Amino acid sequence: MTVMAERTSHMLVEEFEEIASAAPETVTLEFINGRIEEKCMPDGDHREIVRWLQKRCMQHRPDLWLYANDTGLKVEAYRNGRARPDGALAPEGHFAGHGEWSDPDGVLMAVEVTSHDGDTDRRDRKEKPAAYAAAGIPVHLLVDRDNCAVVVHTDPDPEQGRYLDIHEAPFGKEVILPDPVGIALDTETLKNYVR
Numbered sequence: 001m002t003v004m005a006e007r008t009s010h011m012l013v014e015e016f017e018e019i020a021s022a023a024p025e026t027v028t029l030e031f032i033n034g035r036i037e038e039k040c041m042p043d044g045d046h047r048e049i050v051r052w053l054q055k056r057c058m059q060h061r062p063d064l065w066l067y068a069n070d071t072g073l074k075v076e077a078y079r080n081g082r083a084r085p086d087g088a089l090a091p092e093g094h095f096a097g098h099g100e101w102s103d104p105d106g107v108l109m110a111v112e113v114t115s116h117d118g119d120t121d122r123r124d125r126k127e128k129p130a131a132y133a134a135a136g137i138p139v140h141l142l143v144d145r146d147n148c149a150v151v152v153h154t155d156p157d158p159e160q161g162r163y164l165d166i167h168e169a170p171f172g173k174e175v176i177l178p179d180p181v182g183i184a185l186d187t188e189t190l191k192n193y194v195r
Contacts, residue, residue: 072102073107083131108180124142148190
């Protein structure tokens with residue numbers, strides 16, 4: 001184990017927040033499972049997927065807004081985690097008056113779009129779903145560009161830190177985001193954002 005790994009595994013959340021607040025604008029940091037993680041800057045296809053999803057949410061649920069890329073959430077109740085999902089669906093105006101890191105109460109869905117880096121499997125497919133489930137976020141949507149699939153996680157079990165219902169569909173199939181989101185997505189267009 002490296003010195004840095006030892007240090008971050010025992011880091012306090014307050015220490016992380018101080019480091020994250022001093023990071024340059026070109027670096028986005030998260031604190032998951034006691035480790036500092038650098039979140040990759042999104043590429044054009046990644047941004048287009050989030051834009052597409054924002055538009056779908058606005059068309060079907062104008063009372064909600066998909067806050068993209070800049071919303072910090074306090075996750076993992078027992079481990080003091082901090083994550084920045086690619087999207088956080090909440091009632092419009094929900095984050096007014098909040099600081100950099102918001103309580104996840106009231107967030108209806110967390111969205112992640114996989115990045116093309118070596119940490120995607122661990123971060124996007126394992127650690128973040130567990131963190132969002134532990135935080136009690138009702139729906140977690142993973143747009144998995146590597147596998148050309150959409151994965152819908154529902155029925156969070158905060159005590160176990162996992163979702164009890166996981167549905168995967170290939171790009172091109174309709175996907176239902178159940179209540180409290182209540183949106184059907186035709187995912188055919190996602191085929192355009194795979195390289």
